[in-house]
Amino acid sequence: MERRTIFPGWKLPAALVLPQLALTVVFFLWPAGQAIWSSLTQADPFGIRTQFVGLDNFTDLFADPLYLDSIARSVFFSAAVAALSMGVALALAVAADREISFRGAYRVLLVWPYAIAPAMAAVLWILLLHPQIGLVGRWLNGIGVAWDYKLNGAQAMLVVILASAWKQISYNFIFFLAGLQSIPRGVIEAARMDGAKGFFRFRTVVLPLLMPTVFFLLVVNLVYASFDTFGTIQALTGGGPGKATETLVVKVYRDGVVNLDVGSSSAQSVVLMLGVIALTALQFRFLGRRSDSG
Amino acid sequence: MIEHTRQRMIEHTRQRMIEHTRRRMNGRTDWAAHLVLCLGALLFLLPIWLVLVGATLEPAAIARGEFSLIPRLQGLGVYASVLTEGSPGAGPVWRMLLVSAGMALAIACGKIVISVLSAYAVAFFRFPFRMAAFWVIFITLMLPVEVRIIPTYTVMSDLGLINTFPGLTVPLIASATATLLFRQVFLAVPDELVEAARMDGAGPWRFLRDILLPVSAANIAALFVILFVYGWNQYLWPLLVATDPKLDTIVIGIVKMIGTETQTEWNRVMATAVLALVPPVGVVILMQRWFVKGLTEGDK
Numbered sequence: 001m002e003r004r005t006i007f008p009g010w011k012l013p014a015a016l017v018l019p020q021l022a023l024t025v026v027f028f029l030w031p032a033g034q035a036i037w038s039s040l041t042q043a044d045p046f047g048i049r050t051q052f053v054g055l056d057n058f059t060d061l062f063a064d065p066l067y068l069d070s071i072a073r074s075v076f077f078s079a080a081v082a083a084l085s086m087g088v089a090l091a092l093a094v095a096a097d098r099e100i101s102f103r104g105a106y107r108v109l110l111v112w113p114y115a116i117a118p119a120m121a122a123v124l125w126i127l128l129l130h131p132q133i134g135l136v137g138r139w140l141n142g143i144g145v146a147w148d149y150k151l152n153g154a155q156a157m158l159v160v161i162l163a164s165a166w167k168q169i170s171y172n173f174i175f176f177l178a179g180l181q182s183i184p185r186g187v188i189e190a191a192r193m194d195g196a197k198g199f200f201r202f203r204t205v206v207l208p209l210l211m212p213t214v215f216f217l218l219v220v221n222l223v224y225a226s227f228d229t230f231g232t233i234q235a236l237t238g239g240g241p242g243k244a245t246e247t248l249v250v251k252v253y254r255d256g257v258v259n260l261d262v263g264s265s266s267a268q269s270v271v272l273m274l275g276v277i278a279l280t281a282l283q284f285r286f287l288g289r290r291s292d293s294g
Numbered sequence: 295m296i297e298h299t300r301q302r303m304i305e306h307t308r309q310r311m312i313e314h315t316r317r318r319m320n321g322r323t324d325w326a327a328h329l330v331l332c333l334g335a336l337l338f339l340l341p342i343w344l345v346l347v348g349a350t351l352e353p354a355a356i357a358r359g360e361f362s363l364i365p366r367l368q369g370l371g372v373y374a375s376v377l378t379e380g381s382p383g384a385g386p387v388w389r390m391l392l393v394s395a396g397m398a399l400a401i402a403c404g405k406i407v408i409s410v411l412s413a414y415a416v417a418f419f420r421f422p423f424r425m426a427a428f429w430v431i432f433i434t435l436m437l438p439v440e441v442r443i444i445p446t447y448t449v450m451s452d453l454g455l456i457n458t459f460p461g462l463t464v465p466l467i468a469s470a471t472a473t474l475l476f477r478q479v480f481l482a483v484p485d486e487l488v489e490a491a492r493m494d495g496a497g498p499w500r501f502l503r504d505i506l507l508p509v510s511a512a513n514i515a516a517l518f519v520i521l522f523v524y525g526w527n528q529y530l531w532p533l534l535v536a537t538d539p540k541l542d543t544i545v546i547g548i549v550k551m552i553g554t555e556t557q558t559e560w561n562r563v564m565a566t567a568v569l570a571l572v573p574p575v576g577v578v579i580l581m582q583r584w585f586v587k588g589l590t591e592g593d594k
Binding site: 006007009010012013014016017019020021024026027028029030031032033034035038088091092094095096099100102106107108109110111113114115116117118119120123124125126127128132133135138166169170174175178227228230231234235249252256257262265266269272273275276 | 327330334339344345348408411412414418434438443445446492498501523526549552577
């Protein structure tokens with residue numbers, strides 16, 4: 001879509017876009033270019049010279065079983081977070097879409113958690129699940145489950161999935177509810193008249209009409225689970241025990257910031273960039289909607 | 295304008311009556327829906343209740359696992375204590391709240407200002423490389439901080455922005471999302487309105503200030519909520535660029551507090567958690583109506 005009426009001149013508009021462009025170039029494009037460049041180079045063991053090594057960092061990366069493990073772990077984690085969070089949110093949205101009393105109150109109660117930071121979600125879940133002080137954690141130990149997510153990798157994975165999915169429920173709820181409300185009441189009424197009941201009506205009438213929202217949220221949730229959960233994981237387990245909760249972003253952070261392996265970390269960054277580009281392209285190609293990652 | 299409002303009111307009343315009748319005709323209360331929603335609300339309220347109560351308990355009791363579900367009123371003094379005194383490894387909470395508030399406000403306002411300006415330029419002017427500029431801004435959608443950790447740090451230290459407040463905020467101000475949103479809003483402004491403004495002799499600045507900004511006020515409010523929460527909730531970015539404890543945000547501070555687990559005073563952690571949650575939650579609840587609308591509808 002384009003406007004017909006416009007203001008003349010080009011100096012003013014150029015000045016207007018300049019701040020945005022300057023920030024974009026300095027803090028986005030320049031570092032991204034640097035990442036691509038350093039992903040193609042390698043420092044010698046003494047850190048004196050760097051030389052161009054082509055795609056060596058990438059072939060090393062994909063030959064590294066630790067990296068492949070991390071990919072598999074991230075895929076599992078992201079899929080679990082997206083499925084759990086979207087499933088719960090959809091159930092809540094379907095219930096909140098009914099004409100029942102207190103629906104305004106229910107909505108407020110389910111929307112406010114949007115404001116919880118990923119790292120804060122971790123703090124709240126620690127207070128629930130901590131083996132010594134957490135209400136649920138202590139109860140589990142009390143009934144004989146050896147519960148300690150700081151030692152047990154599977155439990156750690158479960159905890160980061162729960163906390164991450166929990167944090168995203170509100171966001172999904174808001175979009176599912178808006179999606180449900182945009183379905184014309186007449187369609188539902190017609191299905192009701194035809195005798196379509198309960199879950200059957202939901203599956204055959206409502207769900208197909210809700211599919212655009214489902215796809216949109218699927219992409220947003222995968223992006224969220226892959227990138228925005230860094231704070232949750234870092235605060236809960238720091239990627240441990242061992243590497244049990246080390247997703248791709250946590251690995252980039254550990255390798256780059258903690259272990260200072262710039263070549264490998266940059267190559268990993270480039271791989272992640274391609275991932276985001278693919279997801280964003282998917283989103284715009286099929287959905288024409290934005291993500292709200294800032 | 296008045297006729298339009300009247301129409302909307304009539305339509306609204308009609309809807310309410312239909313709903314009311316339908317609810318009455320349904321006859322029975324929808325117990326299943328109430329159950330699901332109550333469980334959902336509990337899922338979020340329970341952790342919050344535990345934190346609210348936990349903040350008032352004695353740290354030794356929490357550490358022993360004696361976790362009561364009823365707040366201890368004499369424990370409320372912990373809030374004054376965490377606000378003014380630092381904990382081991384972390385400064386006083388009032389300072390962290392100040393840094394977080396400054397960061398969230400600077401990011402939200404900064405993003406809105408530069409995005410309004412650039413969207414205005416792209417939507418209402420024709421200039422060389424207009425589409426190129428638009429695409430450059432668009433690309434930033436695909437480059438979240440998480441994928442460019444190391445190189446961004448290098449650029450920041452080259453510019454001397456490590457451990458500075460501008461370093462904490464300015465790089466996060468560039469925003470493709472907000473620019474795209476405002477562009478959509480501006481493109482939906484009827485041509486007649488622009489034409490009329492120009493006939494009245496309004497220049498580009500007056501048009502922006504007197505017409506465009508007022509008509510997009512609801513969008514700006516909605517975006518403010520989203521961006522304030524986004525700024526307040528940052529974790530990786532401050533972790534990277536601000537190692538000076540004076541620049542700890544509240545989110546960074548609280549993660550530091552639980553990091554030193556052997557000597558964690560859990561009541562202080564929980565009081566800090568409550569203080570960290572109040573501002574963003576308050577903003578979302580106060581502006582819920584605009585915010586939900588802006589989040590789900592603003593981007594069509």
